Amino acid sequence: MTNDELLTYLKSRQLNNKTNNMIIVVDELNTLIDDIPDVTGISFIDDNIDVDVALNIKIDLSKVSVKDILTYALIYLKQLKLVDEYFDCTLPFNNKFDIVKFRSILQKYNRVVQLVCYSIEGLTIEEQMLFNELYYYNSPFSTFFIVISLIKDNFKTYFLTQDRVLDDRENYQKYKIIKPYTLTKGVE
Secondary structure, eight states: OBHHHHHHHTTEEEEOSSOOOEEEEOSOOHHHHHHSOSEEEEEESSOOSOOOEEEEEEEETTTSOGGGHHHHHHHHHHHTTOSOTTOOOOOOOOSHHHHHHHHHHHHHTTOEEEEEEEOGGGOOHHHHHHHHHHHHOOOTTOTTEEEEEEESSOOSOOBOGGGOBOOTTTTOEEEEEETTTEEEETOO
């Protein structure tokens, strides 16, 4: 898959119950981030959610703390008037239970978001482990948010809190864009 094909894929996706999250190893971040559309047309294999677009929320983790990711996403939705104007958008991300709250809020407002995160390389191991909780949270009923990470090299850790480990068959799909900008699935 070429760089353009990847961007086309990010314009329209069919979602499943498990591996919608993506880790994409890239050489050049700047142009790819700028070219990612604001929304992605989505459809569901099981049709269990009546939403046809996901909002792409770009999050630079060199500027936004891992603990502020959920609050950042909710403020983004509030600025677009996609949640109640009086809604308190403060939701610190401290553990997997905060993800359940986040998902419940998205479900209440019938919103699907793709958190497009980059600058992950600067995270501490502890921050990376907390960030990985976003990948781990997958179930047939949790498709209200998806995580797409653009990284320059491999994850620092596949570990999560409480001695759990991410599984690429369950939690994410991994891709690598190699020159001349070909996307290869499952490459280490």
